Amino acid sequence: MESSLELTTSLTGTYPPLRTRIFKIIVIGDSGVGKTCLTYRFCAGKFPDKTEATIGVDFREKVIEIDGEKIKVQLWDTAGQERFRKSMVQHYYRNVHAVVFVYDVTNATSFRSLPAWIEECRQHSLGQEVPRILVGNKCDLRHGLQVGTEVAQKFADSHSMPLFETSAKNPDDNDHVEAIFMTVAHKLKSQKPLMLSQVPGDGGVLPLRKSEDEDEKSWSCGC
Amino acid sequence: MYLKKSKSVGASSPLNGIGKQDWDSRRKRKMGEIAQALSVTPVDVAALRRMAISEGGLLTDEIRCQVWPKLLNMNTDNLPEKPAADLRENHKDYHQVLLDVRRSLRRFPPGMPDDQREGLQEELIDIILHVLDRNPQLHYYQGYHDIVVTFLLVLGERLATVLVEKLSTHHLRDFMDPTMDNTKHILNYLMPIIERVNPEVHDFMQQAEVGTIFALSWLITWFGHVLSDFRHVVRLYDFFLACHPLMPIYFAAVIVLHREEEVLECECDMASVHHLLSQIPQDLPYETLISRAGDLFVQFPPSEMAREAAQQHSQQTAASTFKDFELASAQQKPDSVLRRRRRERAAAQAQAQAQTQAQDMAVARPRARRLVRLAVMGLTVALGAAALAVVNTALEWAPKLDLHLFP
Numbered sequence: 136m137e138s139s140l141e142l143t144t145s146l147t148g149t150y151p152p153l154r155t156r157i158f159k160i161i162v163i164g165d166s167g168v169g170k171t172c173l174t175y176r177f178c179a180g181k182f183p184d185k186t187e188a189t190i191g192v193d194f195r196e197k198v199i200e201i202d203g204e205k206i207k208v209q210l211w212d213t214a215g216q217e218r219f220r221k222s223m224v225q226h227y228y229r230n231v232h233a234v235v236f237v238y239d240v241t242n243a244t245s246f247r248s249l250p251a252w253i254e255e256c257r258q259h260s261l262g263q264e265v266p267r268i269l270v271g272n273k274c275d276l277r278h279g280l281q282v283g284t285e286v287a288q289k290f291a292d293s294h295s296m297p298l299f300e301t302s303a304k305n306p307d308d309n310d311h312v313e314a315i316f317m318t319v320a321h322k323l324k325s326q327k328p329l330m331l332s333q334v335p336g337d338g339g340v341l342p343l344r345k346s347e348d349e350d351e352k353s354w355s356c357g358c
Numbered sequence: 359m360y361l362k363k364s365k366s367v368g369a370s371s372p373l374n375g376i377g378k379q380d381w382d383s384r385r386k387r388k389m390g391e392i393a394q395a396l397s398v399t400p401v402d403v404a405a406l407r408r409m410a411i412s413e414g415g416l417l418t419d420e421i422r423c424q425v426w427p428k429l430l431n432m433n434t435d436n437l438p439e440k441p442a443a444d445l446r447e448n449h450k451d452y453h454q455v456l457l458d459v460r461r462s463l464r465r466f467p468p469g470m471p472d473d474q475r476e477g478l479q480e481e482l483i484d485i486i487l488h489v490l491d492r493n494p495q496l497h498y499y500q501g502y503h504d505i506v507v508t509f510l511l512v513l514g515e516r517l518a519t520v521l522v523e524k525l526s527t528h529h530l531r532d533f534m535d536p537t538m539d540n541t542k543h544i545l546n547y548l549m550p551i552i553e554r555v556n557p558e559v560h561d562f563m564q565q566a567e568v569g570t571i572f573a574l575s576w577l578i579t580w581f582g583h584v585l586s587d588f589r590h591v592v593r594l595y596d597f598f599l600a601c602h603p604l605m606p607i608y609f610a611a612v613i614v615l616h617r618e619e620e621v622l623e624c625e626c627d628m629a630s631v632h633h634l635l636s637q638i639p640q641d642l643p644y645e646t647l648i649s650r651a652g653d654l655f656v657q658f659p660p661s662e663m664a665r666e667a668a669q670q671h672s673q674q675t676a677a678s679t680f681k682d683f684e685l686a687s688a689q690q691k692p693d694s695v696l697r698r699r700r701r702e703r704a705a706a707q708a709q710a711q712a713q714t715q716a717q718d719m720a721v722a723r724p725r726a727r728r729l730v731r732l733a734v735m736g737l738t739v740a741l742g743a744a745a746l747a748v749v750n751t752a753l754e755w756a757p758k759l760d761l762h763l764f765p
């Protein structure tokens with residue numbers, strides 16, 4: 136991997152072609168919906184045998200390759216408990232390139248919380264152009280289903296987000312979790328300008344302008 | 359007494375390179391001293407504090423069952439019976455507690471049979487809900503269960519319940535506010551302590567803008583969440599129970615400082631540094647780090663750091679972007695904004711007062727310094743001093759530290 140240290144100083148306006156680009160994605164949603172398991176599955180390729188409550192913010196990353204370009208995908212896995220969000224998690228919204236909202240298909244409450252999570256994002260002033268996706272997790276638990284695809288799809292449509300239903304646990308869906316994050320990565324890669332390096336000292340969210348207008352509806356949150 | 363897992367901790371030397379026989383005899387002597395301190399009336403709590411801090415800590419779980427209550431000034435002669443009331447379902451935090459306890463498998467000894475572990479998990483839920491129910495001012499936080507499980511495993515359910523309740527209204531009080539503002543404030547001590555010892559590491563971390571959330575779980579679980587060896591956890595609990603409630607943040611600083619080289623070699627960005635620091639090495643030299651934390655506490659006591667921690671906070675506020683300001687006003691109801699402004703004004707006044715006071719004290723300072731230096735020269739003496747400081751302040755610990763220290 137190319138060293139990026141010597142390049143970080145020249146990051147005003149242009150992006151260095153040699154630097155491994157970083158896609159920073161924040162994963163949010165109620166406690167227990169499976170955020171830790173999903174991020175773990177994407178980064179480690181398997182369902183963790185023992186997860187624990189996430190305290191504050193956990194970080195996982197994975198290097199992927201798209202069209203021959205190596206890209207570092209950084210997943211920021213956040214604590215779901217309300218009290219951590221106000222004063223603790225703020226810092227991690229900075230420079231975020233995409234947001235993954237997660238609910239649990241067997242838990243209607245977690246679905247009903249989504250507007251509050253969307254509102255949290257809005258309060259952190261994420262730009263419209265920051266892609267958002269909705270993930271319904273635990274689809275392996277067919278019997279306990281509480282949130283049907285239709286109602287979830289309707290919600291996703293109303294917020295202009297694509298919906299994915301998956302399971303972090305079910306091995307059959309192994310590719311699916313991977314595919315979801317890869318979809319986000321592809322989306323980010325297609326966006327211009329490609330200013331996806333973290334600039335030290337930059338306090339705001341980096342602007343990622345859309346490349347294709349027709350994408351707008353299904354990727355940016357209309358809130 | 360309950361589970362004997364951590365018993366063997368003292369059997370081998372906690373300090374590498376020191377002869378086993380040597381340690382064995384010192385261990386025996388220490389056990390005698392602890393028994394002695396326990397046998398006098400009233401119990402010699404100051405001696406017990408020194409034992410809990412010094413090499414090897416309290417050695418066995420049997421001793422911990424006797425000494426931990428004393429460190430919290432508790433009388434455990436008449437333990438309440440297990441409460442009959444079923445607190446489940448109707449407690450507001452029940453679901454969160456259940457969720458966190460159910461997935462806390464890693465906190466239990468690897469070889470433990472499932473049904474035994476499940477029984478303990480039920481007890482864990484009961485203790486937590488019992489304490490919360492009796493103290494409506496306390497709010498559950500994810501990580502609280504990591505602390506409670508340690509007490510449960512060492513002390514058993516009944517004793518753990520009373521100790522945890524006491525601890526929750528003292529050492530852990532700030533973490534259990536409705537919001538985590540006070541917790542954040544305590545985290546603000548971290549960087550000033552690091553700066554005093556190693557400005558280079560401090561500057562590097564500031565430049566990376568890593569923040570302090572990597573240390574959040576360390577602080578609010580007393581490292582119970584991040585250390586996999588239970589023996590290390592109880593050793594640290596000996597130390598923290600004997601010390602000022604802010605000691606865990608000094609220990610956090612010591613861990614970062616111990617990893618100085620790794621930190622400085624790390625890529626200077628938030629993700630890399632956060633990632634590096636949040637993965638705690640499991641083979642830390644605990645005894646050395648404990649005594650170093652004790653030294654730092656004596657050299658840079660909370661009263662000295664409080665001002666900087668508060669300043670760090672106000673600097674952050676001052677340097678915040680317009681966006682942040684907008685955010686704050688959007689999020690908060692006008693009255694809470696006003697209340698906060700009032701609080702900030704009060705804090706600023708207290709700060710100004712403290713500065714004048716500090717100037718007044720400037721003459722006296724060097725001498726105090728020299729005394730501290732002398733104390734630091736002998737480790738035991740230094741830790742004794744730390745323990746003494748504790749006796750005087752720990753139980754009067756109040757959340758608004760910065761204000762209380764500069765009346």
Ligand SMILES: Nc1nc2c(ncn2[C@@H]2O[C@H](COP(=O)(O)OP(=O)(O)O)[C@@H](O)[C@H]2O)c(=O)[nH]1
Pocket residue numbers: 164165166167168169170171172173186187188189215272273274275276301302303304305461
């Ligand atoms: N059946 C099933 N259980 C899951 C799945 N994902 C997570 N879980 C379980 O749900 C619980 C909470 O998961 P976790 O990832 O810790 O949730 P988080 O609080 O959102 O990070 C754990 O007990 C997991 O084992 C899934 O896809 N299927």
Ligand SMILES: [Mg+2]
Pocket residue numbers: 170171172187188189212213214215
């Ligand atoms: Mg989690």
